[in-house]
Amino acid sequence: MTTPAPRTTPSGARLLAVPDAETAASLTATLLHDAIAASLAERGVARVALSGGRTPLAAYAQLGPAVRDWSAVTVLLADERCVPQDHPDSNAREIRAALGPAARDLRLVPLVENGSPGDRARAYAHDLGPEPIDVVLLGLGEDGHTASLFPAHGALEAEGRTVAVLDAPKPPPERVSLTLPELRAAGSVVLLVTGEGKADALARTLGDPGQTAPASLLRPETLTVVADADALRRADELGLAGG
Numbered sequence: 463m464t465t466p467a468p469r470t471t472p473s474g475a476r477l478l479a480v481p482d483a484e485t486a487a488s489l490t491a492t493l494l495h496d497a498i499a500a501s502l503a504e505r506g507v508a509r510v511a512l513s514g515g516r517t518p519l520a521a522y523a524q525l526g527p528a529v530r531d532w533s534a535v536t537v538l539l540a541d542e543r544c545v546p547q548d549h550p551d552s553n554a555r556e557i558r559a560a561l562g563p564a565a566r567d568l569r570l571v572p573l574v575e576n577g578s579p580g581d582r583a584r585a586y587a588h589d590l591g592p593e594p595i596d597v598v599l600l601g602l603g604e605d606g607h608t609a610s611l612f613p614a615h616g617a618l619e620a621e622g623r624t625v626a627v628l629d630a631p632k633p634p635p636e637r638v639s640l641t642l643p644e645l646r647a648a649g650s651v652v653l654l655v656t657g658e659g660k661a662d663a664l665a666r667t668l669g670d671p672g673q674t675a676p677a678s679l680l681r682p683e684t685l686t687v688v689a690d691a692d693a694l695r696r697a698d699e700l701g702l703a704g705g
């Protein structure tokens with residue numbers, strides 16, 4: 463698909479503004495595909511971290527059949543809920559289902575099912591493997607959270623690669639998330655935001671760097687925001703959606 467002319471956000475991130483959620487999904491699938499293909503061409507393997515939530519599922523459905531060799535791709539979780547892997551709230555389960563049968567050979571690294579959230583976070587930090595992540599797909603909550611990093615939450619200060627969250631405002635409360643340093647170390651990050659319910663959160667993210675909007679703490683040099691017109695409405699009104 464044709465990529466829209468990039469805008470630059472006040473922090474210096476790339477913003478790709480698209481008319482609707484359907485176009486945002488196709489563009490996101492293309493960006494993920496291209497990042498995976500570049501890593502496969504360069505190193506023969508690719509490492510991608512994906513988020514849960516409803517918004518990216520249409521993009522995953524297009525990404526599944528688009529990637530030629532899933533057996534060389536490791537799929538990590540940007541965040542996961544502390545539930546069994548076959549639970550309806552499991553991000554791993556949703557992501558695998560959305561990628562579909564074409565991705566059956568992928569290596570998805572799940573969160574271990576036993577232990578406290580802290581134990582699971584430590585195990586996941588080990589399971590991430592030593593190399594940095596090539597590309598991360600993040601969503602944005604209506605309250606401004608990204609992955610399981612919630613506004614003004616202590617997890618934002620975590621210095622390791624993963625962090626346990628015991629009291630997430632969005633259920634389920636017990637989660638494990640990649641940390642800000644880990645997200646900032648990734649080769650690239652795509653933040654996918656659609657729908658008018660996200661408009662205030664996106665405006666805060668683009669305009670008010672700080673812990674009230676965790677995605678504003680991502681690294682602008684590696685960040686691409688893909689947003690549809692409904693999600694951008696407030697940021698546009700405030701002149702925060704770049705030019």
Ligand SMILES: O=C(O)[C@H](O)[C@@H](O)[C@H](O)[C@H](O)COP(=O)(O)O
Binds near residue numbers: 513542602607
């Ligand atoms: O597991 C999770 O809860 C997510 O990874 C989370 O960060 C999600 O991306 C946002 O809450 C947006 O979710 P929606 O796309 O459903 O709005």
